[in-house]
Amino acid sequence: MASNKKYWQSVEELDENSSIVDTLRQNEFVEEIPTDDFLGDKKSLEESSTTRRDFLKYVGFSTAAATLASCEGPVKKAIPYIVKPNNIIPGVADYYATTIADGFDFANILVKVREGRPIKIEPNKDANGSTNARVQASVLSLYDSLRLKNSKTKDGSSISWADVDTQLGEKLTDIKDSGKAIAILTNTNASPTTASLIAQFGESFGNVKHVIYDSVSESAALDAYEAMFGTRALPTYDFSKANTIVSVGADFLGDWQGGNFESGYAKGRVPDHGKMSHHTHFESNMTLTGANADVRVMVKPSQQNTILADLYNAIVNGASAKDANVIKAVKQIKKAGSNAVVVTGIQDKNAQLLAMAINSAIGSEVMNTSVTNNTRQGNDADVTQLVADMKSGKVGAVIINNSNPVYTLPNSADFVEGLKNTLSVSFSTADNETANAVDYALATPHYLESWGTVEMKKGQFSVMQPTIQPLFDTRQFEDCLLKWTGSEEKYYDYIKSSFAGLGADKSFSQALHDGNFAAAASDSEVTASDVDMSAAYSSVASAKGNGLELQLYTKIGLGDGQQANNPWLQELPDPITRTTWDNYLTVSQADAAELGIENWNVANGGLNGSLVELTANGVNVTLPALIQPGQAVGSMGLAFGYGRKSGMKEEMQTGKNAYHFYKNFKTTQSGVSVELVSGEHEFACTQLQNTMMGRGDIVKETTLATFNDDSLDPKHSWNPVPMVSYKHQEVEATTVDLWDEFDRSVGHHFNLSIDLNSCTGCGACVVACHAENNVAVVGKEEIRKSRDMHWLRIDRYYSSDTKKDDKELGLIDKFAKMEDASANPQVVFQPIMCQHCNHAPCETVCPVAATTHGRQGQNQMTYNRCVGTRYCANNCPYKVRRFNWFDYANNAEFDFNMNDDLGKMVLNPDVTVRTRGVMEKCSMCIQMTQASILKAKKEGRPVKDEEFQTACSNACSTGAMVFGDINDKESEIYKLKNDARSYHLLEHIGTKPNVVYQVKVRNTEV
Amino acid sequence: MYQTRKKQLFISMKSVKQHNLISRLTLSTIALLFLFTLNLSAQGDAKNGKKLFNSNCAACHKLDKDLVGPALGGITEKRENAWLKAWIKDNAAFQKVDADAKEAAAYSPTAMNAFPQFSDQDIDDILEYTKPQEPVITAGGPVQTFAAPVKQDNTLLYILGAIMVVMLLMLFNLYRTINELKGDAPKSRSFSEQANGVWEAFKRNKFLHFLMVIFFLLMTAYFAFGWMSQVGVDQGYQPIQPIEFSHKIHAGDNKIDCQYCHSAAKHSKSSGIPSANVCMNCHMNISEVADDTKIGNHGKDILDKEIQKLYDAVGWDPEAAGGGAYTGETKPIEWVRIHNLPDFAYFNHSQHVNVAGQKCQKCHGPVEEMDELYQYAPLxxxxxxxxxxxxxxxxxxxxxxxxxxxxxxxxxxxxxxxxxxxxxxxxxxxxx
Structure with missing residues (x-):
């Protein structure tokens, strides 16, 4: 049956008497225009020496002067190339296949390059590439104006590469002669060529130790695999094969084991022939993965061990499970057989062993132990040993590459102490904490300026190639290794010459063109050795936590924090909390009540929260606290990646450093204490903004059983068409129309379909939209005032099963029950952009016809016509229009990428940079559809279905967003538009949108 | 209503030279005609020789200067006629039998083409052309400096005139009134008295006043709107460019296709200003203009220096051994952009040139007739x-x-x- 749930975005909305919610519903612009401030002050007006006549005189004169001055236009120069490179045509974009491998994110990507400068990252779909928000945003990090521009020594003076070579050459030789160890500390680069160069370096300098360090470690899983299979690697998981997924604290839609699982996962989540996967999730923080699960169970971190042990005991040992939810999960696993998988994010070797043993026991086809995942290789024990050796003076030199241990190490003070005893060199693109603590900070190019090879999975290689001339005086780590080992070769030549030895399935040029190649893996099946599972089981089963527990996590925005100076990522709302520019302690409602923590909305809709002091293992930090529905009672969450100071613009220095609490590289810390302190914190939280609450039929969802019930007519059951009264008859809203329909059957008619089932809320589309459409970053203060500029937002709705029209309950009981449900609500993510209504309410109210309709279906916004009355935004039922309150470009008040010459290089030259006082909104990427059409015209052929894309649909790795021409009856979008699951937002108001949504189907029945 | 000429008053760009097309055209036509008459007096053989030389030899040879091949002025004094004929017709074969020819071939690593199609008469004509000639005094000298008729913009004058007439009428009336008050006005109703009667009637008619005011306001609004809508319209904009490049010589006289240089126009939104290496495709061998070339008042002496500016930009040394060489020192050319669409307007050349097949001239005007390019369309x-x-x-x-x-x-x-x-x-x- 049609779901009759109540949806809410913020707990505040559950309070019937909240005036703020009402204000936000009624008013598009929350803040009043402050005219009274300066006109109402009669006294100062009277005291003013400027009379009205004088004022008018000045106005008249300055208008005349400005008019005269504007008659003289500026002289613009046009400077052509001296010698134009053959493959560059000014005005035409080139695409290059390359690879990101920054130690945290790994992906095969395409880079859009205009006149020699990369402006956009797209997934290389031919090479199975998918991009998350950070990968999408990484192009802006290339143009970070605070990058390390040239090498420098400890006193901050710059040093030339020739001097670096001689000085370091001497020093390293001395250390070699003294017999002391040289440590190379790198992140996971998964590069076979870098690895062999490090080995070569080791041969030349003798006592060299390569330590791999992941800032957010997966060491436990690596240890477990090593114990079982002898090599240090991770198994791969193909969630598209899974019918049952049971996750115990594994945020695999986030960054668990390197991420990149969402496309496989989403394939199983769309009901196909009546089937979809079933996902049970045990976790403490509300994560993206938990939010997408069918069954989400709130479990404190320490109890996750018990759950996992229970699962193991039930499946492997055949015992009966104790926990009710585990019993259900076991039933699901048994039903799916080899199509089930159990994954865990518990940072404990034994727990990881148990999960692997369960998968082996059921013969899971989802887990593949022979094709290994190389994107996390860090070794905690090695890192701990290195820090100890450095302190004790055993290490002569430490060479750090692309890693920021001074910031990310939990015991960074020890590390800094150790640096004093050693010669320290850091290769870095960023002028970060480590670069400022070492003897030599060597500037390396960004990955878009570099060469490289990456082996993300065993036998599957990717090529990294530069897409721009190096912006600064930089040199790659690998080039330095070659130089220091006395080779004259360049790294590019080295890659090329070593390519032959890999046994690739294509030529080097072809591999470079495609961005990837495969090579036969040397060994196929790995054999499991005997591991004492009973010991592992008893260790996990007996694990206990005490007191409050802290669960550290990474956000989809900042991740491990290496891109913290990227304004796109800072402004990307967290998919769960919808908060930007911050990290905070997430606490459950029950704990908040106990500790006296409060969150409240102030008059303009901004969210404020109490400050708390968090103490763990002797470290205490004062943090804001955010009450998070779905947070397990007794647990708290805190995100990594914030609190960086070095090489950061002032605006970006947000949040607090959570690595201080990351003791022993364990993401869960028990026995923490939290105390309310005085003061309050202002969040920039968008969850109450642009709300459509109270307007009905926004989110539609049903259950798999209902969906599969053939006796039901979707239109009258789970996907009801709204009814309106017309001539005293109840008729379907779609049949009634105020306007005449325009015939759109000739030419193209664009539609965008969004599947609520496969949308995981990852936010890649939001950043892609920023990059494609020159969307301005407005900063924390403006976001707080509801002046965010996101053309595309992902609304997150919580829902409870308590019905609004539940007649059995009294009003007070009903709300009490709703409050209760908000402790562990179900979650829906819904991307909302301009719906491009065929009968758009915004168009009819524009006094200057600045927003009009195209025959291809787009609602077009003409910035140069707009005079900024904002009527359109007031009249938009979907709240998708954004007003430029200020000039965001060339404005020191908004010191983001549009305010510096380097950052402006990322702007898309085909899209206008909007000025102050105009309205803007999603254009359905008309510049992209126009370009596809023009390309087809030039080639004299019809446009192929897959050629029509928008930035968001292109960035979507789960296939939730599909864009195309519905006049092409063969197209995917045509099928989706006529699918039984499709519906329009707020259909009853008759706007006839060109964006369709697909009803969310939950696999909730057991 | 307000057209090009008017606009130039408002848009007096700092770097813009005011050009008067008509005067310019008149001047150059007269100059051309003059030169043409002089050419008539040249010898028949040499004339044909010149034609042949320009179409076959000029790519590598000049009369007075070494290029890829040696200077050919006075070559007949150095070599026998028969030797030259043999060399020109098939120098490769000739080298095998003649030691002098072998030596001559060592001049340049680039082998000379064979010209078996030339008849002996053709070669004689060419050689006649290469003979040193008496210096011909061209009509150039001091260029005629008579002022071409400049078309004045008289609108302001008309307005001022109308105001003057009204003022005079008013003065006349005042004078009369004073006279009448003094009592020494003539008694008889002259023509002016009758006219005065009409005027008095007009003065009393409030409705007419009202109509006048409305009319005046409407006219003002009409002209103000017309004037204001010209703000930012740069039709006729003709800035001085860093190199005195003539589209007339390239696209007009030499009939080079527009898209040979603006090759991006069929692929891209931008037509592309040709990179300097495209210029060098031809200018590697063309280091000076023809003797009779003129752009405005500028003749060969100035225009050759303009080609030198190109060489400075790409770093080409035409004097270097082997017919010139690149020095590696480059200096980008900063052209002044003429067609400036605002940032918010998207225009794509390839849509119009490639898909629609529009001629460039449709928007850019008769570029092949423009020495110095100007903005033809209002955009x-x-x-x-x-x-x-x-x-x-x-x-x-x-x-x-x-x-x-x-x-x-x-x-x-x-x-x-x-x-x-x-x-x-x-x-x-x-x-x-």
Whole structure:
């Protein structure tokens, strides 16, 4: 049956008497225009020496002067190339296949390059590439104006590469002669060529130790695999094969084991022939993965061990499970057989062993132990040993590459102490904490300026190639290794010459063109050795936590924090909390009540929260606290990646450093204490903004059983068409129309379909939209005032099963029950952009016809016509229009990428940079559809279905967003538009949108 | 109403030289005519020789200067006629039998083409042309400096005149009134008295006053609107460029295709200003202009220096051994951009040039006649739209339009559609 749930975005909305919610519903612009401030002050007006006549005189004169001055236009120069490179045509974009491998994110990507400068990252779909928000945003990090521009020594003076070579050459030789160890500390680069160069370096300098360090470690899983299979690697998981997924604290839609699982996962989540996967999730923080699960169970971190042990005991040992939810999960696993998988994010070797043993026991086809995942290789024990050796003076030199241990190490003070005893060199693109603590900070190019090879999975290689001339005086780590080992070769030549030895399935040029190649893996099946599972089981089963527990996590925005100076990522709302520019302690409602923590909305809709002091293992930090529905009672969450100071613009220095609490590289810390302190914190939280609450039929969802019930007519059951009264008859809203329909059957008619089932809320589309459409970053203060500029937002709705029209309950009981449900609500993510209504309410109210309709279906916004009355935004039922309150470009008040010459290089030259006082909104990427059409015209052929894309649909790795021409009856979008699951937002108001949504189907029945 | 000329008053750009096209054209026509008469007096053989020389030899040889090949002026004094004929017809074969020829071939690593198609007479003609000639005094000398008739803009004068007339009338009336008050006005009702009567009647008629005011306001608004809509319209903008490049010489006289240099126009939104290496395709061998070349008042002496500016930019040393060499020192050319669309307007050359097959001249005017380029079209939205309204889309050739064409024909029975009817007038097609 049609779901009759109540949806809410913020707990505040559950309070019937909240005036703020009402204000936000009624008013598009929350803040009043402050005219009274300066006109109402009669006294100062009277005291003013400027009379009205004088004022008018000045106005008249300055208008005349400005008019005269504007008659003289500026002289613009046009400077052509001296010698134009053959493959560059000014005005035409080139695409290059390359690879990101920054130690945290790994992906095969395409880079859009205009006149020699990369402006956009797209997934290389031919090479199975998918991009998350950070990968999408990484192009802006290339143009970070605070990058390390040239090498420098400890006193901050710059040093030339020739001097670096001689000085370091001497020093390293001395250390070699003294017999002391040289440590190379790198992140996971998964590069076979870098690895062999490090080995070569080791041969030349003798006592060299390569330590791999992941800032957010997966060491436990690596240890477990090593114990079982002898090599240090991770198994791969193909969630598209899974019918049952049971996750115990594994945020695999986030960054668990390197991420990149969402496309496989989403394939199983769309009901196909009546089937979809079933996902049970045990976790403490509300994560993206938990939010997408069918069954989400709130479990404190320490109890996750018990759950996992229970699962193991039930499946492997055949015992009966104790926990009710585990019993259900076991039933699901048994039903799916080899199509089930159990994954865990518990940072404990034994727990990881148990999960692997369960998968082996059921013969899971989802887990593949022979094709290994190389994107996390860090070794905690090695890192701990290195820090100890450095302190004790055993290490002569430490060479750090692309890693920021001074910031990310939990015991960074020890590390800094150790640096004093050693010669320290850091290769870095960023002028970060480590670069400022070492003897030599060597500037390396960004990955878009570099060469490289990456082996993300065993036998599957990717090529990294530069897409721009190096912006600064930089040199790659690998080039330095070659130089220091006395080779004259360049790294590019080295890659090329070593390519032959890999046994690739294509030529080097072809591999470079495609961005990837495969090579036969040397060994196929790995054999499991005997591991004492009973010991592992008893260790996990007996694990206990005490007191409050802290669960550290990474956000989809900042991740491990290496891109913290990227304004796109800072402004990307967290998919769960919808908060930007911050990290905070997430606490459950029950704990908040106990500790006296409060969150409240102030008059303009901004969210404020109490400050708390968090103490763990002797470290205490004062943090804001955010009450998070779905947070397990007794647990708290805190995100990594914030609190960086070095090489950061002032605006970006947000949040607090959570690595201080990351003791022993364990993401869960028990026995923490939290105390309310005085003061309050202002969040920039968008969850109450642009709300459509109270307007009905926004989110539609049903259950798999209902969906599969053939006796039901979707239109009258789970996907009801709204009814309106017309001539005293109840008729379907779609049949009634105020306007005449325009015939759109000739030419193209664009539609965008969004599947609520496969949308995981990852936010890649939001950043892609920023990059494609020159969307301005407005900063924390403006976001707080509801002046965010996101053309595309992902609304997150919580829902409870308590019905609004539940007649059995009294009003007070009903709300009490709703409050209760908000402790562990179900979650829906819904991307909302301009719906491009065929009968758009915004168009009819524009006094200057600045927003009009195209025959291809787009609602077009003409910035140069707009005079900024904002009527359109007031009249938009979907709240998708954004007003430029200020000039965001060339404005020191908004010191983001549009305010510096380097950052402006990322702007898309085909899209206008909007000025102050105009309205803007999603254009359905008309510049992209126009370009596809023009390309087809030039080639004299019809446009192929897959050629029509928008930035968001292109960035979507789960296939939730599909864009195309519905006049092409063969197209995917045509099928989706006529699918039984499709519906329009707020259909009853008759706007006839060109964006369709697909009803969310939950696999909730057991 | 307000056209080009008017505009130049308002848009007096700092770096813009005021050019008067008509005077310029008159001058150059006279100069050309003059030169043409002089040429008539040249010898018949040498004339044919010159023609042959220019079409066959000039790529590598000049009369007075070494190029890829040696200077050929006075070559007949150095070599025998028969030797030259043998060399020109097939120098490679000649080298095998003649030691002198072998030596001559060592001049340059680039082998000279064979010209078996030349008759002996042809070669004699060419050689006649290469003979040193008596210096001909061209009519150049001091250039005629008579002032060409300059078309004045008289609108202001007319307005001032009208005001003067009204003032005079008023003065006359005042004078009369004073006289009448003094009592020494003439008693008889003269013509002026009658006119005065009309004037008095007019003065009393409030309705007429009202009409006058309305009329005056409407006129003011009309002219003010016209004037204001010219702000930012730079039609006729003709800035001085860093190199005195003549489109007339290149596209007009030498008939070089526009897209040979502006090769991006068919691929890209931008037509592309040719990179300097494209210029060097020809100018590697053409280091000076023809003797009779003129751009405005500038003759060969100045224009050769302009080509030198190109060489400075690309770092080409024409004097270097072997007919010139690149020095590696480059200096980008900073052209002044003439056609400036605002940032919010999207225009794509390839759509118009490649898909629609429009001639460049449609928007850029008779470029092949312009020595110094100016903005021919107003580039206003009105101008864009009126063309989109009139231009029909040719749907027969292009595979993209095939389906749309069929649909239109079937649905509406329409055979021809204009760009505007295809959606070429929607705001979002050019503003995004």
């Amino acid at each position: 206003t939205m009105d101008w864009c739209i009126s063309c989109h309204r009139e231009t029909e889309v040719d749907m027969t050739e292009n595979g993209y339009y095939k389906k749309i064409h069929e649909q239109l024909a079937k649905k509406y029975g329409v055979e021809k559609v204009t760009v505007a009817e295809m959606g070429g007038m929607e705001c979002g097609k050019c503003h995004y």
